[in-house]
Amino acid sequence: MKKCLFAVLLFISSISVYAELLDEIQVYTDDINSPGEWGLELHVNTTPKGITKPSFPGEIMSDHGFRLTPEISYGLTDTLEAGLYVPMVRASDGHFYSAGTKLRLKWLPIQTINGHGFFGGINLELSQNRSRFYDVPQRFEMRNILGWRNDQWLFAVNPIFGWDIPPGLKQHSPEYNLGTKISRSVSEFVALGFEYYNGKGQLNNSLPSPLQDKTLYFAVDYEGQPFNFNFGIGKGITSVTDQWTVKSIFNVPI
Numbered sequence: 001m002k003k004c005l006f007a008v009l010l011f012i013s014s015i016s017v018y019a020e021l022l023d024e025i026q027v028y029t030d031d032i033n034s035p036g037e038w039g040l041e042l043h044v045n046t047t048p049k050g051i052t053k054p055s056f057p058g059e060i061m062s063d064h065g066f067r068l069t070p071e072i073s074y075g076l077t078d079t080l081e082a083g084l085y086v087p088m089v090r091a092s093d094g095h096f097y098s099a100g101t102k103l104r105l106k107w108l109p110i111q112t113i114n115g116h117g118f119f120g121g122i123n124l125e126l127s128q129n130r131s132r133f134y135d136v137p138q139r140f141e142m143r144n145i146l147g148w149r150n151d152q153w154l155f156a157v158n159p160i161f162g163w164d165i166p167p168g169l170k171q172h173s174p175e176y177n178l179g180t181k182i183s184r185s186v187s188e189f190v191a192l193g194f195e196y197y198n199g200k201g202q203l204n205n206s207l208p209s210p211l212q213d214k215t216l217y218f219a220v221d222y223e224g225q226p227f228n229f230n231f232g233i234g235k236g237i238t239s240v241t242d243q244w245t246v247k248s249i250f251n252v253p254i
Contacts, residue, residue, distance in 0.1 A: 041249055141162045209238075
């Protein structure tokens with residue numbers, strides 16, 4: 001009986017854990033464009049060893065895939081920033097696909113003073129999804145941004161709530177994910193640290209710990225010439241998580 005119950009839970013968890021496009025793997029901090037400033041980031045991720053069992057018919061899995069996502073951003077005010085994502089995927093079969101589009105609005109009313117102190121805000125995101133990557137056409141995400149930094153240390157946490165928007169706009173409990181980052185500067189330009197991502201399932205019905213999506217990254221942040229970047233190597237902690245993922249974010253000067 002216990003084995004049957006575990007199998008049912010595993011199947012249920014695969015619906016919420018596997019069906020996620022790894023186009024953007026980052027913990028949001030206090031970065032924000034100045035009013036009138038444009039920004040361009042390239043998110044480049046790959047999964048050398050990942051989950052291969054689809055959660056719905058025709059789903060393109062992350063295993064041996066390569067993902068490139070340009071992100072264009074624009075500073076609206078001192079505390080507001082708008083952004084557009086255009087994720088693209090090279091699947092393990094060698095074919096390229098467009099995964100949809102994402103619009104976001106970042107609000108950061110609490111900001112550090114000269115790079116010291118607490119920061120906080122929220123990022124709202126609406127995505128239009130391709131059926132090969134999600135089993136719902138649209139999704140809304142609310143990412144909370146909390147953190148603290150000084151000259152040497154950075155701590156940040158992102159409690160994330162996501163709602164699928166199926167036909168009819170049926171309400172349901174949001175999926176809950178948590179992203180955490182801690183890093184320490186080791187030179188004028190380089191900081192080393194860890195990023196941890198945990199998909200817990202629905203807010204009112206968390207999955208058992210072994211069935212949650214958990215990945216720990218060793219991360220490097222570089223701020224200097226010719227451009228800033230973030231690079232990380234992630235190891236999946238549970239059996240329902242991609243076992244190895246390599247992720248990078250390049251801040252391209254424009």
